[in-house]
Amino acid sequence: MSYNELTRRHFDAPARVGSLAGPGCFRGSAGSPSQGTWVQFDVQVAPGSLIRAARFVAFGCPHVIAACSLIAERAEGRCAAPCLPESVGVLRERLGVPVEKLGRLLLVEDAWVAALRAAVRGCGIESPPPQPHI
Amino acid sequence: MSARCAYLDYAATTPVAPQVAARMAQCLTLEGAFGNPGSASHPYGEAASEQVESARAQVAAAVGAQAREVLFTSGATESNNLAIFGTAHYYRDAGRHIVTARTEHKSVLDPCKELERRGWSVTYLAPDGQGILDPERVAAAVRADTVLVSVMHVNNETGVVQDIAAIADRCARMGRARVHVDAAQSVAKCELDFGALGVDLMSLSAHKAYGPKGAGALLVSHARGAHLTPLQFGGGQERALRSGTLATHQAVGMGAAFELASSRWREELGNIARLKERLWHRLSALDGLARNGGAAAVPHILSVSFEGVEGESLLAAVQSHIAVSTGSACTSAAREPSYVLRAMGRDERLAESTLRFSFGRFTTDADIDRAGEVVTRAVQRLRRIAGA
Secondary structure (H helix, E strand, C coil): CCCCHHHHHHHHCCCCECCCCCCCEEEEEEEEHHHCEEEEEEEEEECCCEEEEEEEEEECCHHHHHHHHHHHHHHCCCECCCCCCCCHHHHHHHHCCCHHHHHHHHHHHHHHHHHHHHHHHHHCCCCCCCCCCC | CCCCCEECECCCCCCCCHHHHHHHHCCCCCCCCCCCCCCCCCHHHHHHHHHHHHHHHHHHHHCCCCHHHEEEECCHHHHHHHHHHHHHHHCCCCCCEEEEECCCCHHHHHHHHHHHHCCCEEEEECCCCCCCCCHHHHHHHCCCCEEEEEEECECCCCCEECCHHHHHHHHHHHCCCEEEEECCCCCCCCCCCHHHHCCCEEEEECHHHCCCCCCEEEEECCCCCCCCCCCCCCCCCCCCCCCCCCCHHHHHHHHHHHHHHHHHHHHHHHHHHHHHHHHHHHHCCCCCEEEECHHHECCCEEEEEECCCCHHHHHHHHCCCEECEECEEEECCEEEECHHHHHCCCCHHHHHCEEEEECCCCCCHHHHHHHHHHHHHHHHHHHHHCCC
């Protein structure tokens, strides 16, 4: 299988690999290694509901790793809301993900949304501001 | 093609030996043996025919067969198809049951599945955890209506070698079933003696042994009186079992490659076995490895499964540095875990995260060291990304 330049770049040198712990840190995960794809995101939310830091660990194909890297990189500094910085459709197009792998991107989205939902609940953010997709 | 990409996929194919390519080229032009080997009425045809018969003798000599037992084909896939369909149809009044193994090549399994669609029944035997078929279990699967037992000699994914002589011996005690062996991976890799194995049919490939692609042979035992129904008609070449103008250059290439291989393989194999152990030693710095086939594998194949890494990512991480095969078949974006490894009891994930390294005449210590370094680094990096 071939990969586009953006996928290759994020797969070869993924940004924000790791985990976060401590005050203001929240976690979400989806999938399982036994099913071929597993993703975990940690986000740290600063006062004012901004995402201060995001980290991920993932067991998955190059497209999954690249998507996680891209999301974590772009999320920092944005408002904490349970949605992706950019839609799954846009992610799929930008990373050149074949349609057969759409389910894997949805797992990435599930993990991200789970982390942000935990953050929204944990920080008592009542009405997250709408997030325009990039 | 990157000159820095180390070729470790000799089980997929081998480069044509330069002296073999030179012999082939001599059969293509006006100055050479370009004639139709079936044209006995003029010297051009006679010259080509002499070349083909010389090649037939070379192939036979390399594998312990008689020249008259060699039918040239387009490769092992055609040979396997001819052996299976040809036997099934010739002996269809004696029975319609076939015995084979789950770990066979697709060019054996798919013809068997097609025969099932046409009303034959097929028993697919599972190997043990090392990929070995117990000859007694093979024989126990033979029924009164079994007409063919088809078992490969060297497995293309794991390198596991089956005890074909024992299988043929046990099956002979059970009745009249013919025994076919897919030996595409065997030439120049291990001892191969058609006459001594006691089998009826054997498929061979040229391009696995430094010969050309598109050339192969089916050996049909004369002593055992094996018969086939042909699959193609028109011209009556190859004793009317494989009609079609013989490709002189392909036959000559196969003959030259087999002659070269038979004179060199023992000497080469020592070095190849050393290279394999060198790579295994390099990889052994990692934990969570499974060596598929273990000691039962031929020296030129090393199949290793890596726990905790996703298969596609593993291949993507190494493919610009080393040319290897994976434990999965990639069809568009969907990946199927290797059915061979699954039949050996590996779970889906482990089967997918498997690399097959295969070595050959031109593999160097530097290639091995590069592979060891690249794979170790990739596995460590992917495990770190996975949070391990």
